Amino acid sequence: MATSAPPCIWGCHKRRSSKSSSSSPTTGDGRSPTTGCASPRRYSPSSPPARTPTMTNDPAALDPAVKVDLWRQRFFEAQAAAEEFILGVHGDEGVSAWIQANSRITADLLQSQRPAGESATVHFMNRLQRQLLLYDSAVTSEPQPSGTVLRNAECGILRYRKQAAGAGVKLTYASPCPYCQELNTAIAARYVESDVTVSCEQAGDGCTWRAESRHASEGDAAGPPDRGGTVD
Template structure:
């Protein structure tokens, strides 16, 4: 995660039970974390060194592209959540988690590579999502399944930097939304005998995908199948 570099002013919005800082015209810099509502946007001059429009053709370097794609995703994610919170409140946000989990599970089902179990696919996606924010994540295969240890969450690290920079954090923590959404996705997608759970500890968390059966087999010994259509 990174602090806002767009030159936009961060703003405070109304309270909610979920947590996320505001940045880039008041929008959330997190994935799967609820966004607060914002006031009308106001433009400020970009900081020194910010690229400006020219008549000459140019391209972004890879690092700039990564930063810009993150920012654009943050803005789109936050806009959707901001509308839901503003129009429908906490009940609307809970309904959005269920709808989001269904849509994502169906997408994962369509994208799953041949020969890869739904559980492995889900856990790999979750690991890559955490790595996107430079989290310190390791994957540990165990007899009962897979364990992802997120020792230093990039989202929480960003929030600390943002708070030190004077950003007002309106929610207490981004973790409940992240955990609720991803466990809801898993419940719709992974094999029926697999349980996905999360335990928060300090500035990180541990995700477990556990099954009482041997990997690759269900209770009857047949291959696992996803359940995106549940």
């Protein structure tokens, strides 16, 4: 999860007046005396229309590494904008409601995207691992008898937030971890198989996610099946 600055930190957009420029007074240079915005010039024989600027060269294609950084930044900005708005307008109750709505929407989306022959649990854990790898987290997947364990030794999302804070960005949350854990466990509760429990344990700048099947745990506790052999 990427939680960060209010939208104004990344760059605000000034609102234009709802009135048309034709009804607003302008100065001699064609600017509104209240907003300072230039109004469009009307064509007249004494005032020829301004030329429309044209681009002489096509922009160079972005380097793949630059694209990756840009997508990270855009996702970070969008998430920050949503969180800042919800928290500022609706408070903690709004954040909780958003987590429930987000988990429902995401679980429905995962259901439609799941590859044929892949379990919902495997699909969910793979998605979570890719999400962590998107920010270069040090994450590994370990199959266990009871399910799957994702070990996130160093979370790249936390590292990215620290870099943003060092650059003067005001972060929305002191830590994104509680939000991330609550959201992803809520998604899992709606999506994975009914006998599977997904949980998370945080440790330092990392965390461990577990997807455990109750049936597998019960089988381990019962020991190996009786194969009908004799005891000497």
